Amino acid sequence: MKYQNNLAFAKQQDREDTLSHLRSQFHIPKDKSGKEWLYFTGNSLGLQPKSTKEYINQELEDWANLGVEGHFEAKNPWLNYHEYLTDKMAKIVGAKPIEVVVMNTLTTNLHLLMVSFYKPTKEKYKIVIESDAFPSDRYAVESQLKFHGFSKDDIIEWKPKKGEELLQIEDLEKIVLEQGNEIALLLIGGVNYYTGQFLDLKRIAAIGHSKNCVVGIDLAHGAGNIQPNLHESGVDFAAWCTYKYLNSGPGSLAGLFVHEKHAKNKNLPRFAGWWNHNKSTRFNMRQPFDVMEGAEGWQLSNPPILSMAAIKASLDVFDEVGMETLREKSEKLTGYFEFLINKIGSSDIKIITPKNPKERGCQLSIQVKNADKSLHQKLMKKHVITDWREPDVIRCAPVPMYTSFEDVYEMVEILSLTLSEGKGTYVDNENE
DSSP states (O other): OOOOSSHHHHHHHHHHOTTGGGGGGBOOOBOTTSOBOEEOBTTTSOOOBTTHHHHHHHHHHHHHHHGGGHHHHSSSOGGGTTHHHHHHHHHHHTOOGGGEEEESOHHHHHHHHHHHHOOOOSSSOEEEEETTOOHHHHHHHHHHHHHTTOOGGGEEEEOOOTTOOSOOHHHHHHHHHHHGGGEEEEEEESBOTTTOBBOOHHHHHHHHHTTTOEEEEEOTTTTTTSOOOHHHHTOSEEEEESSSTTOOOTTOOEEEEEOGGGTTOTTSOOOOOGGGBOTTTTTSTTSOOOBOSSGGGGOOSOOOHHHHHHHHHHHHHHHHHOHHHHHHHHHHHHHHHHHHHHHHOOTTEEEOSOSSGGGBOSOEEEEETTOOHHHHHHHHHTTEEOEEETTTEEEEBOOTTTOOHHHHHHHHHHHHHHHHTTTOOOOOOOOO
C-alpha cells in the first residue's frame, strides 16, 4: 500500500475498511468531555465488547432463577460450558478442538504443562528461554528447576546479538546444536512482549525436536493477534491469556494447547482433579481416576461460568470475522503506523519491532533516546493510552478490531508534538 501522511488519507482508509463496523461493538474509554481516548494498550488489556454484559447477565439471570439446576437447565447449561469455547478458540490459534481447552490462568497452565512435559534427568535438565522473556515465565521456569533440585543457573538464554534487539533463529539453532544433549525444554514466547517480534514456531519446534527437547510456547501476546497455527507448527504445548487481544476482561481465564500427538498418552505425569476425570463417570464419586484424552485432560476444576461468559462474548466477535481478515488489517495498521513514525524524522526515535509485518503482531515498540516515563505520562495527559516499558520504550498496539487509521494518525501527531515541545516541530506532509 502507498501510504500518505495526512488525515484525509487516514479517513479514506477507514471508509474503505471492511472491519470498521467492529469498533462500534466495543466500549472506547472517553475523557470528561466525552471524547474517545486513543487506546493503544490492547496488548495489556483489551477493550470490553458491548455484548459482554448481556452474556454475563444471562448467566446471572439463570443463576438467580434456577440455582444449582442451572448446571443442566440454563440457556447455556453450565456443566459443559467450557465446550462452548473450544471450537472457536481452536480456530484462533490454529489447532484441532481436541488440542485446546480454556481453564485456569496463564502461569498456572504453564506450571501444569511443565509438570507433564518437563521431565529432567541428571544429563538432560536445562531449560531455554529468551533472554528478555516476560518475568512470570522466568519465575515459573526458575521455580520448576528448583523444585526438581536444579538452580536458575540451569537456564540457557537465547539472546539477541550484541547491539541488537531482535532474536535470530540461527542463534537458537547454535544453542541447541551445541547443548541439546543437556536441554530438556524450550519455553519460548511466541510473540515477544517487549519487541513485538513474532517468532517462527514451526522452525523452533523442529530445532528443539532435533535434539529430543520438548518445545512449549507462551502465546500471551500472540493469541488473537497473530496466526500461530499451533497444530501445524508441531510444538508440544502452549498456553495464553485471554484478557489482551481476546478481550475477555482483567484477570480472565487462559487457554491451553497440547498437541494431538500427546492426546492419548495417559501415562504423562500430571496433577489430577475432578474435571480431568472421564466425564462419563465423573459423577460416580467412587471411581478411580481415569484421565480424559486431549487438552481437557489437564483441567482440574469445574469451569467458572461468569468468566467464561465474557470469553464467549469475545470469541463470537472473532468468529464473525476470522483471524485471516484481522491479520490483514493488522498488517496495514502497523505499516501505516511505521510509515508515520518514520516521517517524524527524529534521530531520537527507533522502532525496535521487526520491519517485516509478517514478523510482528499488531504492536510497534518505539524506543525514544534519553526518554523516561514522563513521556508516557505526557501522552496520557493528552488522552493517548500507551504502555511504558523500562528503560525507554513505548509499546503501542493498534488492535484491528477497534483501532482506526485515524486513531493511528492522531496518535503520531500527538507523539510528534510532545517530542518536539521546546525543540521546534518537524512536519513532513509529503506522500511516499
